[in-house]
Amino acid sequence: MEDIGNLFHGFAVVVQPYNLVLMVVGIVLGVIVGVLPGLGGANGVAILLPLTFSMSPTSAIIMLSCIYWGALFGGAITSILFNIPGEPWSVATTFDGYPMAQQGRAGEALTAAFTSSFVGALFAVIMITLVAPLVASFALRFGPPEIFSVYFLAFCSFVGLSKEPPFKTVASMMLGFALGAVGLDQMTGQLRLTFGFETLLTGFDFLIAVIGLFGIGEILLTMEEGLSFRGKAAKINLKVVVQTWVQLPRYWMLYLRSCLIGCWMGISPAGATPASFMSYGIAKRISKHGKNFGKGEIEGVIAPETAAHAAGTSALLPMISLGVPGSPTAAVLLGGLLIWGLQPGPLLFTEQKDFVWGLIASMYMGNIVGLIVVLTCVPLFAAILRIPFSVIAPVILVLCAIGAYTVHNNTFDVVMMLVFGVVGYFMKKTNYPLAPMVLAIVLGDKAEESFRQSLLASQGGLGVFWSSGLVTTIMTLGLVALFWPIIQAGWSRVRSATGSPRPAA
Amino acid sequence: MNETANEAGGAGPSHRGVEAGVVIAIAILAIIGIIGASRVGTGWSAEGPRAGFFPFFICIAILISCAVNLVQVFKSENDGAVFASWDQIKKVMQVVVPTAVYVAIIPYSGIYVASALLIVGFMKVLGRYGWAAALAVGVAVPLFTFVAFEKWFLVPLPKGPLEHLLGY
Numbered sequence: 001m002e003d004i005g006n007l008f009h010g011f012a013v014v015v016q017p018y019n020l021v022l023m024v025v026g027i028v029l030g031v032i033v034g035v036l037p038g039l040g041g042a043n044g045v046a047i048l049l050p051l052t053f054s055m056s057p058t059s060a061i062i063m064l065s066c067i068y069w070g071a072l073f074g075g076a077i078t079s080i081l082f083n084i085p086g087e088p089w090s091v092a093t094t095f096d097g098y099p100m101a102q103q104g105r106a107g108e109a110l111t112a113a114f115t116s117s118f119v120g121a122l123f124a125v126i127m128i129t130l131v132a133p134l135v136a137s138f139a140l141r142f143g144p145p146e147i148f149s150v151y152f153l154a155f156c157s158f159v160g161l162s163k164e165p166p167f168k169t170v171a172s173m174m175l176g177f178a179l180g181a182v183g184l185d186q187m188t189g190q191l192r193l194t195f196g197f198e199t200l201l202t203g204f205d206f207l208i209a210v211i212g213l214f215g216i217g218e219i220l221l222t223m224e225e226g227l228s229f230r231g232k233a234a235k236i237n238l239k240v241v242v243q244t245w246v247q248l249p250r251y252w253m254l255y256l257r258s259c260l261i262g263c264w265m266g267i268s269p270a271g272a273t274p275a276s277f278m279s280y281g282i283a284k285r286i287s288k289h290g291k292n293f294g295k296g297e298i299e300g301v302i303a304p305e306t307a308a309h310a311a312g313t314s315a316l317l318p319m320i321s322l323g324v325p326g327s328p329t330a331a332v333l334l335g336g337l338l339i340w341g342l343q344p345g346p347l348l349f350t351e352q353k354d355f356v357w358g359l360i361a362s363m364y365m366g367n368i369v370g371l372i373v374v375l376t377c378v379p380l381f382a383a384i385l386r387i388p389f390s391v392i393a394p395v396i397l398v399l400c401a402i403g404a405y406t407v408h409n410n411t412f413d414v415v416m417m418l419v420f421g422v423v424g425y426f427m428k429k430t431n432y433p434l435a436p437m438v439l440a441i442v443l444g445d446k447a448e449e450s451f452r453q454s455l456l457a458s459q460g461g462l463g464v465f466w467s468s469g470l471v472t473t474i475m476t477l478g479l480v481a482l483f484w485p486i487i488q489a490g491w492s493r494v495r496s497a498t499g500s501p502r503p504a505a
Numbered sequence: 506m507n508e509t510a511n512e513a514g515g516a517g518p519s520h521r522g523v524e525a526g527v528v529i530a531i532a533i534l535a536i537i538g539i540i541g542a543s544r545v546g547t548g549w550s551a552e553g554p555r556a557g558f559f560p561f562f563i564c565i566a567i568l569i570s571c572a573v574n575l576v577q578v579f580k581s582e583n584d585g586a587v588f589a590s591w592d593q594i595k596k597v598m599q600v601v602v603p604t605a606v607y608v609a610i611i612p613y614s615g616i617y618v619a620s621a622l623l624i625v626g627f628m629k630v631l632g633r634y635g636w637a638a639a640l641a642v643g644v645a646v647p648l649f650t651f652v653a654f655e656k657w658f659l660v661p662l663p664k665g666p667l668e669h670l671l672g673y
Contacts, residue, residue, distance in 0.1 A: 051658050165577065171531055171570040177563045178538045185545075185556035192556045193541035216604070223600045224593045390632025394624040395646055397604055402616065402650060406660055411612045418608050422601065429588065430520075430527045448559040456553035 003133050010357030013058060014365050022055075022063040023362065027370045028377075030070015035078055035381050039396055040088075041071035041312075042328040042438070043215040046207045047403030049336055057340040058358040064336060065316075065359060066366045068329050069121065072272075072312045073374045074381065076113040076305060081106060081382050089272035089308040092280040096293060096300025103296050107240035110378055115248060116255070116302045118371045120309035123259040124266065125363040128317045132349075132360070135321040139346040144453035145464050149474035151447040152465075153481060154324050157268040158436045160484035163277075168432045176437035179204045180444025187452060199412050206441040207407045209420050210332055213434050215400040216421025219393055221428060236378050251302055254283055258303050262310025266326055267318055268481065272311040279307030313363065320348060320356055324443065328435045331442045515590030523588040524578045532571040538564035599631060615665030617647040 013019065033044030045064050052060035075090035080097035093113060100109035142150070159169045182193040183203030194200040258279040265275035283303035284293040293300045315326030316333070323345035325331040337344045348356050374381070404417035427434060458464035466472045480487065542557030542564065549555065589597070607623045614622075625643035628634040654660045655673070664673055 050660055054659065165574070167570040167573040167577070171528075171567055171574060174563050174567045174570065175531060175534065178534070178560055178567065181538075181560040181563065188552065188556045190545050190556040192545045193538060193560060195537075195541060220597050220600055223596050224589055226593075226596060388632055390628055390634075391624075391642060393600065393631075394620075394627035395642075397600075397607070398616075398620040398623065398646065398650070401608065401611070401620070402654070402662060405611075405616065405662060406654075409661070411663055414608050414611055418601075418604055421604075425597070426523070426527055430524050432527070451559065452554050460549065460554075 006353055006357045007129060007361060010361030013354060013358040014062065014361045019059055019062050022059055023066050023366055023369055026063040026066025027070040027366065027373050030067035031074035031374060031381050032384060033067060034071035034074020035384050036392060036396065040214055041068050042332055043211045044071055045329055045332045046210045047399055049207065050406035057342055058355050060336065060340060061359050062362040064333055065362055069366045069370045072309050073114060073117055073370050076117065077378060077381055078385060080109045080113060082385055089276050092276040092304035093301060096297050099296035107236040108244050109301050110236055111241045111244040112298050112301045113305045114371055114374050115245065116305040117309040118367055119255055120259055120262050120306035121313045121367045124263055124310045124313035127263055127314060129360055132317055132321045136346040136349040139322050144450040145467065145471045148447060148450040148454055149465060149471050149478065150322055150324055151443060153474050153478040156478040156482035160481040161268060161274060162433050163274060164431055164433045169436055172427065172432045173436035173440045176440025177444045180441040186445055186449055204441060205407055206438055207335055208404050208413050208416050209441055210328060210438055211400050211404050212417040212420025213424035216418060217424025217428055219396060220421065220425040241375060251299060254299055254302055255306055258306035259310045262307035263314045266311030266314030272308040275311035276304035276308040279303040321346060325439060328438045331439050335442060515592055517587035517590040517594065520586040520588045521578055521583060525575065528571050528575045528578065532568060535564040535567035603627065611663055613665060615668050616663045617651055618665055618667050620647045
C-alpha cells in the first residue's frame with residue numbers, strides 16, 4: 001500500500017523536534033482556548049492563524065490542528081469540574097460529568113472523558129487514513145456540476161440535521177452567501193454590492209466573522225449570564241487513571257456506536273454538538289443503567305465525549321479530500337490553506353503529499369500527546385478558570401482585536417469584528433445557528449463559481465445537476481438531507497400505523 | 506438561555522419583539538442585497554450569468570425564509586418571555602460600550618495603549634480591583650503582546666504616538 005508508506009513519511013515529518021514542540025504548544029494553547037469562555041476552537045484557531053504566516057504550511061497546520069485537538073479536550077474539563085461547558089459540544093458531558101464530580105469522582109469522570117475523546121478521535125483518524133485518499137482520487141474526476149452537488153449536499157445537511165428551526169438555518173446560511181458575494185466577482189471581475197464603499201472592495205473576510213461571531217458574541221453572552229465559577233477540585237492520579245481504564249473496555253459496544261455516530265455527523269456538516277447529544281440520547285435509551293443517566297453514570301460521559309471527538313476529527317475528512325469543511329474550525333483551517341498558498345481539494349493528495357500526510361500523522365500524534373498533556377495537567381488548566389471574569393474578559397477582547405487586525409493589517413476589520421460580535425449575540429439569543437453562516441461565507445465564492453460554470457455549460461438549464469448518475473445521486477442525497485425532518489416524521493407515522501412500535505434506534 | 510432569563514425575572518424587552526426585529530433586520534439586508542445585485546445585472550449576458558445573478562437569488566431566498574420566520578414569531582404563544590432583563594442588558598452594554606471606544610481609538614493611540622486602558626478600566630470598574638492590580642495586569646498584557654508579536658513573530662501591530670516617542 002502506497003498510502004502506508006506516505007503515512008510513515010508523514011510521521012517522519014511530524015517527529016522533527018521543531019514540529020513536536022509546535023505540537024505541544026498547540027495542544028496547551030488549545031486546552032486553554034477550550035477552557036476559557038469566549039474562546040473556542042474556531043476563533044482560537046482564527047486568532048492564532050496570523051502567527052503561522054511565516055511558518056512552512058506543514059508546521060503551521062500541525063500547530064493549528066493541535067490547537068483544535070486541545071480545544072476538543074479542554075471543553076470536558078470545565079464541563080466536569082465547573083458544570084460550565086467550555087465548548088458547545090461538551091454540554092452533554094455536563095449531564096453526568098458534573099454529578100460524578102459532586103460525588104467526588106471527578107478523577108474518574110475526567111479520565112473517562114479524556115480517554116473517550118482519544119478513542120473517538122483515533123477511530124476517526126483511522127477512518128480518514130483509509131477513506132480520504134479514495135475519496136480524493138474519486139473526486140479528481142469531478143466537474144463543476146459534481147462539485148456544486150457536493151456543496152449542495154453539505155448545506156442541505158445543515159438545514160435537515162440542525163436542531164434549530166430549518167428556516168432560521170436557511171436565513172443564516174443565505175446571509176452568509178450574500179456576505180460572501182460582496183466585493184469582486186471572481187468570474188466577471190465586476191464589483192458588486194459594495195455601494196461605493198472602498199472598504200468593501202475585498203468583501204467580508206470570514207476570519208473576522210469567526211472572531212466576532214464566536215469570540216465577542218460569546219463574551220457578551222457570558223457577561224449577560226453573570227457567571228461566577230465555583231468548581232470542584234481536580235484531583236487525578238495514576239491510581240484513579242488505571243482503575244478507570246480497567247473498567248472502560250467493558251463499554252466497547254458503546255464506544256463503537258458513539259464512534260460511528262460521531263463520524264457520520266462529522267462528515268455531514270452537522271458537527272460535534274449534535275453528535276454528542278445524539279450519542280448521549282441513544283446511550284440513555286439503550287443502556288441497562290439508563291435510569292441513572294443524569295445522576296453520575298460513567299456511560300453518560302463516555303457517549304458524548306467519544307462522539308464529539310469523532311465528529312470533530314472526521315470533520316476534517318471532507319476538508320482535505322474535497323475542500324468542503326465539515327465544521328467552522330475546519331473552515332478556518334481551510335482558510336489557512338488558502339493563505340499559505342495551497343489549493344484545498346482532491347489535488348492536495350497528489351501535489352502536496354508532505355502536507356496531507358503530515359497533517360494525518362499529526363492527528364495520531366497530536367491526540368496521543370493531547371491525552372498525556374490533559375491527564376497530567378488538569379489542575380493547572382482548572383486553575384485558569386479561577387481567574388475572575390473581569391480580568392479574563394478584557395484580555396480575550398484584546399486578543400480578538402489583535403487577531404482581527406492581523407488578518408489584513410487593517411483597523412477597519414477590528415470595527416467589523418465588533419459588529420459581527422453584536423450580530424452574533426443577537427443571533428445566538430434568537431436561535432439562529434452561526435456555523436452555516438460561517439461556512440457559507442467561506443464557500444460562497446466556490447459554490448457560486450461551480451454553479452455558474454455548470455449553468456454556462458448547460459446554457460441555463462438546471463437539468464445539468466441531474467445529467468449523470470453520480471451528480472444525480474449526490475443531489476438526491478442533498479434533497480433527502482434537506483427534507484430529513486419531514487421524511488422522518490412521515491416514516492414514524494407509517495410505522496405506527498402498521499402497528500409495529502419498535503424503539504427508535 | 507431563555508429559561509435563565511425567565512428565572513432571573515425582571516422586566517425587559519419581550520423575546521418576541523426582539524425576534525421580530527432580527528427578522529426585519531435580516532430582511533432589510535436582503536433588500537439592500539437585491540438592489541445591489543440589480544445594479545450589476547441579474548440576467549444573462551454573452552459570458553453567462555451576470556455578476557448579480559447569484560446574489561439576487563440568494564437574497565430572494567433570504568426574504569422567503571424571513572417571511573416564514575416572521576409568521577412563526579406571530580404564531581408562537583405570547584408567554585411574556587423577556588429577551589433579557591434590563592439588568593442583563595446593562596451588563597452586556599458594559600462590555601459593548603468600552604469595546605466600541607477601544608475599537609474606535611486603536612487607529613489613533615495604537616493597539617497597545619488602547620489595550621492597557623481597556624484592561625485597567627475593566628478591572629477597576631467591573632472587577633472593583635485596586636489601582637495596583639489593575640495597572641499590573643493592564644501593563645503586563647500589552648507588554649507581553651508587544652514582545653510576542655513585534656519581536657518573536659515579527660507581526661507588526663498598530664502603533665501610536667507613545668510607541669513613536671519610544672522609537673518604534
